[in-house]
Amino acid sequence: xxxxxxxxxxxxxxxxxxxxxxxxxxxxxxxxxxxxxxxxxxxxxxxxxxxxxxxxxxxxxxxxxxxxxxxxxxxxxxxxxxxxxxxxxxxxxxxxxxxxxxxxxxxxxxxxxxxxxxxxxxxxxxxxxxxxxxxxxxxxxxxxxxxxxxxxxxxxxxxxxxxxxxxxxxxxxxxxxxxxxxxxxxxxxxxxxxxxxxxxxxxxxxxxxxxxxxxxxxxxxxxxxxxxxxxxxxxxxxxxxxxxxxxxxxxxxxxxxxxxxxxxxxxxxxxxxxxxxxxxxxxxxxxxxxxxxxxxxxxxxxxxxxxxxxxxxxxxxxxxxxxxxxxxx
Amino acid sequence: xxxxxxxxxxxxxxxxxxxxxxxxxxxxxxxxxxxxxxxxxxxxxxxxxxxxxxxxxxxxxxxxxxxxxxxxxxxxxxxxxxxxxxxxxxxxxxxxxxxxxxxxxxxxxxxxxxxxxxxxxxxxxxxxxxxxxxxxxxxxxxxxxxxxxxxxxxxxxxxxxxxxxxxxxxxxxxxxxxxxxxxxxxxxxxxxxxxxxxxxxxxxxxxxxxxxxxxxxxxxxxxxxxxxxxx
Amino acid sequence: xxxxxxxxxxxxxxxxxxxxxxxxxxxxxxxxxxxxxxxxxxxxxxxxxxxxxxxxxxxxxxxxxxxxxxxxxxxxxxxxxxxxxxxxxxxxxxxxxxxxxxxxxxxxxxxxxxxxxxxxxxxxxxxxxxxxxxxxxxxxxxxxxxxxxxxxxxxxxxxxxxxxxxxxxxxxxxxxxxxxxxxxxxxxxxxxxxxxxxxxxxxxxxxxxxxxxxxxxxxxxxxxxxxxxxxxxxxxxxxxxxxxxxxxxxxxxxxxxxxxxxxxxxxxxxxxxxxxxxxxxxxxxxxx
Numbered sequence: 001x002x003x004x005x006x007x008x009x010x011x012x013x014x015x016x017x018x019x020x021x022x023x024x025x026x027x028x029x030x031x032x033x034x035x036x037x038x039x040x041x042x043x044x045x046x047x048x049x050x051x052x053x054x055x056x057x058x059x060x061x062x063x064x065x066x067x068x069x070x071x072x073x074x075x076x077x078x079x080x081x082x083x084x085x086x087x088x089x090x091x092x093x094x095x096x097x098x099x100x101x102x103x104x105x106x107x108x109x110x111x112x113x114x115x116x117x118x119x120x121x122x123x124x125x126x127x128x129x130x131x132x133x134x135x136x137x138x139x140x141x142x143x144x145x146x147x148x149x150x151x152x153x154x155x156x157x158x159x160x161x162x163x164x165x166x167x168x169x170x171x172x173x174x175x176x177x178x179x180x181x182x183x184x185x186x187x188x189x190x191x192x193x194x195x196x197x198x199x200x201x202x203x204x205x206x207x208x209x210x211x212x213x214x215x216x217x218x219x220x221x222x223x224x225x226x227x228x229x230x231x232x233x234x235x236x237x238x239x240x241x242x243x244x245x246x247x248x249x250x251x252x253x254x255x256x257x258x259x260x261x262x263x264x265x266x267x268x269x270x271x272x273x274x275x276x277x278x279x280x281x282x283x284x285x286x287x288x289x290x291x292x293x294x295x296x297x298x299x300x301x302x303x304x305x306x307x308x309x310x311x312x313x314x315x316x317x318x319x320x321x322x323x324x325x326x327x328x329x
Numbered sequence: 330x331x332x333x334x335x336x337x338x339x340x341x342x343x344x345x346x347x348x349x350x351x352x353x354x355x356x357x358x359x360x361x362x363x364x365x366x367x368x369x370x371x372x373x374x375x376x377x378x379x380x381x382x383x384x385x386x387x388x389x390x391x392x393x394x395x396x397x398x399x400x401x402x403x404x405x406x407x408x409x410x411x412x413x414x415x416x417x418x419x420x421x422x423x424x425x426x427x428x429x430x431x432x433x434x435x436x437x438x439x440x441x442x443x444x445x446x447x448x449x450x451x452x453x454x455x456x457x458x459x460x461x462x463x464x465x466x467x468x469x470x471x472x473x474x475x476x477x478x479x480x481x482x483x484x485x486x487x488x489x490x491x492x493x494x495x496x497x498x499x500x501x502x503x504x505x506x507x508x509x510x511x512x513x514x515x516x517x518x519x520x521x522x523x524x525x526x527x528x529x530x531x532x533x534x535x536x537x538x539x540x541x542x543x544x545x546x547x548x549x550x551x552x553x554x555x556x557x558x559x560x
Numbered sequence: 561x562x563x564x565x566x567x568x569x570x571x572x573x574x575x576x577x578x579x580x581x582x583x584x585x586x587x588x589x590x591x592x593x594x595x596x597x598x599x600x601x602x603x604x605x606x607x608x609x610x611x612x613x614x615x616x617x618x619x620x621x622x623x624x625x626x627x628x629x630x631x632x633x634x635x636x637x638x639x640x641x642x643x644x645x646x647x648x649x650x651x652x653x654x655x656x657x658x659x660x661x662x663x664x665x666x667x668x669x670x671x672x673x674x675x676x677x678x679x680x681x682x683x684x685x686x687x688x689x690x691x692x693x694x695x696x697x698x699x700x701x702x703x704x705x706x707x708x709x710x711x712x713x714x715x716x717x718x719x720x721x722x723x724x725x726x727x728x729x730x731x732x733x734x735x736x737x738x739x740x741x742x743x744x745x746x747x748x749x750x751x752x753x754x755x756x757x758x759x760x761x762x763x764x765x766x767x768x769x770x771x772x773x774x775x776x777x778x779x780x781x782x783x784x785x786x787x788x789x790x791x792x793x794x795x796x797x798x799x800x801x802x803x804x805x806x807x808x809x810x811x812x813x814x815x816x817x818x819x820x821x822x823x824x825x826x827x828x829x830x831x832x833x834x835x836x837x838x839x840x841x842x843x844x845x846x847x848x
Contacts, residue, residue: 054653101829107650108593109832112783116825119780127818237776241661248654277668284662291651291658292643377737403739415734417727428727431720432739477738 014162018155025154029226032154034266035161036223039168041246041258043215046172048244049253050181051208052188054107056240057098057114058216060121061091063235065217066224067125067132070141075131080144080225088217095213099206118237125232137231144225157226164218172255175211184208185253238280245283249290251297260298330355330512331376331407331481336385338371345371347536348385353481353514358507360523360544361516363533369516370412372533373483376514377409378402389481404432408479412486414470418459422450422469425458429473436476442509446502447472464495471502481512488519500526524548563692565809571698573805574705575764579782580789580797581712582756588792589729589749592641592652596659597782598775600636600754601761603663604629606671608762609678609770618681625762626755633754634747641750642743668772680766701763708759709798712752725749777821784824787831790841799839 021027044058065087072083098117102110125132132138143152144160151160175181183204224230246265251257265283272278294301331353338346346368353359361369374380376387378399387394394402403409417425426443430436444451447468453461461469467487474482487503488496496519503526507513517523524530524544531541540547579597586594608625612618636659644655681700686693716722728735728745736742760782761775768774785804789796804827808820831838 052650054650056657101833104836105832108587108653109787109836111593111595111653112780112787113825113828113832116780116784116821116828119777120822120825123818123821236773238664241657244654244657245661248658275669277665277673280661280665281669282665284658284660284665287658287661288640288655291647291655295651379733379737399733399736400739400741403737409737411734411737415731415737417730417734419730420723420727424723424727427720427723428735428738428740431724473738 011166018158023155028154028158030267030270032158032161032226033223034263035158035165036219036226037243037246037266038259038262039165039222040216040219041243041250041262042168042172042255043212043219044243045247045253045255045258046175046184046215047208047212049247049251049257050176050188051184051205053102053205053208054111055114055209055212056111056237056244057116057118057121058212058243059235059237059239060118061095061213061216062220062223062239063121063125063232064094065091065220066230066235067138067220068217069221070138070224070230071131073142074138080146084218084221087221088214091213091217092210095210096206098213099209102209103202103205115237115240118235118240122232122235125235133231135232137229137234139229141224141228141230143228151225161222161226164222168215168218169255169259176253176255180204180207242283245287247297249283249286249297251299254297254299257297257299330357330390331514332386332388333372333376334386334388336372336375336387337383338368338375338380339383340371345536346375346382349533349536349538351531351538351541353512355480356510356512357529358513358527359515360520360527360530361514361533362518362520362523362530364518366535367533368536369533370485371536373409373485373514373516374411376402377407377483403477406478406480407483408474408477408481409483410470410474410485410487412489414466416458416461416466416470416473418457420458421455422458422461423454425469425473426450426476429476432477439476439478443472443475446505463490464492464498467491467495467499468502471499471506475506475511479511481514482506484513484515486516486518488517488522496522564694565813566806567694567698567702569806569809570802571695571701571805572767572808573785573802574701575760575778575801576781576785576804577705577798577801578708578756578760578763579778580785580801581708581794582753582760583782584786584789584791584794584797585712585756586749586753587786588794589725590637590746592649592656594753595653595656595779596636596663597753597757598761598779599660599663599667600629600632601757602772602775603667604632604754604758605678605761605765605770605774606667609676609765610671612679618679622681622762625758629754629758630751633750633752636754637747637750642746664772673772676770678762678765678770681763697763697766704759704763705798708756712794721745721748780821781824784828786838787828788838790838792842793838793840796838796840803839 017031018028040058040062043061044055047053047055047058068090069080069083069087072078072086073080078086098114101113105113126135129135143150145151151157175184184207187201187204220235223234242265246261247258248261249264250259250261265279268282269276269279290297296304333349333351336346336349338344349368349372351359351361351372361372363369371380375382376394378394378397378401382395385395389402389405389407394405417428420428426436449465450468450472453465458466458469471484471487484503487499491499500522503513503515507526513527515523515527520530524547527544529541529543530547532539532547579601583594583597586592586597604625607628608621611621611624616624640659641652641655644652647655680697686695687699688694716726724735724740725745725748727738728740728742732742735745760778764778765774781804782801785801786797787800788803789798789800804824807827808823811823812820
């Protein structure tokens, strides 16, 4: 029961937030962006935090989700939900395709291959300019229409993103606690030993890639419909690096880590308005700090701190040692 | 010259040495005997700086070596031929020897003597170290350590995996090295051969020094015979 | 048309090869895949551009950049990576990515994001080679490539420190037992790697536009070149680079220019799946 209080509180807060901010469109827009990034970060966390596979091509899947759904809506005439579904399927398939070389590759090489994938995706989108609008991108993306409702305000968008985010969180926690999640973590910790224990390495690696690609695709679709303008430069390798920074600093493997990382690094540029470069410097150095001092990220460090503070035995020990009760023989 | 006092070494949560003490005099030759896992290798690796002890002192000519990195200890004149020989597989025999003389300027003057003790190396100078047979590799490892003109040479199981002929050759070489004035600390399972070369010995068992003393006494000691069953 | 294509391809390949050389050397001697390789080079390239703007002669700025790169590499090893000495390779790789971000941000912050024109080292009209025009900068790149390869080879095989570096790759603990100061070797490896990257970057900059994203695709091509040649082979790095450069140019001419980077991706995947040890590398086994 205790474990449920915090998430429930946050949920209630999230639902009440628009009213608390006076329905400020600007703030709701920002929070929407946080949610969009959090979805992508969750996906990457599944891949990197749980399954231990490095990917620098995450932004590529975000791009594919965005472009597939937008093109289907604007060129083919599909409505929001079907094109969303199609985008997710496309990402799932491509995730499997990228997952295939991953089956045979270890850390470094996987990072390189995924990095190349990310770069190539952007290039392909730019090159197919008759279809995608090339480097100019696509403007005036229509508001999402679900059944008879049109999501056309910042408030409505906020709730749409929130809904998907909750879905994503629920799914993430489920996976993490399931057999699949345990298999993924075993995989992360020692691949050869996992194999020796009968865990079907290939299947789980593929699952991880497909799921993370779907999360990224969903994020891309929502991004496209919130900002309503996309171009290939939005999805560069720097975005992939950003996601990685978010989960490393937030906490690899923790859902709350993805949330926290996304919150901090989506909002940070808005505080450093004319110094966008400083965001990068901070992210970079934060990664170095966290890796060295708090390898489990901010969330991990917080968990450790909580344990240390709440354990009565350790409190007693510290008191005793302060009083000088133990003598050196 | 070398004095080890109450060395305590743990591998993480596992204790390996429980207070080992030994000493090697200048020009002396000391054997470190014991079965597998007794702590011989651990002792040598701690002396040469590869492992940090939990407590204890390693005094070399009066100065404590504990805490110094391996490079610094090598500079003080202690050479180590580790278990497994530690050859550089993709370097030639000649290059391996050159590495042995890393801390010196010119080692060519020593070569005639080295080739006298280990004639087989002369023929294999241009070969890659990984192509050498077990016996030849052992020769190279010892020669490489010698080229650095150490004052004390630590050897970890030089006869391991060698047939009797090569074993005999190695120990013959060790005798000649001893005669040249190099002090030896020899860890060996082959007690018989080790006691032929060394004047003193320490017997380790489960991280403790069980017996020690001059070779003569040990040869006849009941305990040694018990541990080695005539081996 | 073939000769200029080839020379151009070789020159680009020379750039990729130099980048790959630095990457492969660092991987062999230090054990990490340095994702910040490109950004380190970018940083000092901007620095050298800045010096030229201040009025320095190009050769002086060039040299200053190389020295700055070596210093940067040495500092990175000393201050940022040595604290990570015991960490897993994954952590190290992520650390280099963090470094990538920080350096990229610093470059933007100090020198701005506007694209710049970097003056070529050898300005002037193209040279005539067998009645085909060849860019002078390309010839310079080829010359530098050959020279660097020779210098590196000489260093590794004919100097004491070079021998120690090679020995440290094969058995670092044994090298230490023989008196090699391993920290000096690592520092030197990083300095060397960074200098090679800087060399590539400064030679490449005049051929394109100097911006903060210039080195990203060059980095990936450097990785491709290294993979192609075999990531544990130094001559392989150069060979891989040159092959990639030529293939790219041929493809750009006979197929289309737009898909050059995709070629790199396809190559990486192909090589890693079919022949992971590359052209000149050796097979590696994995231990549990």
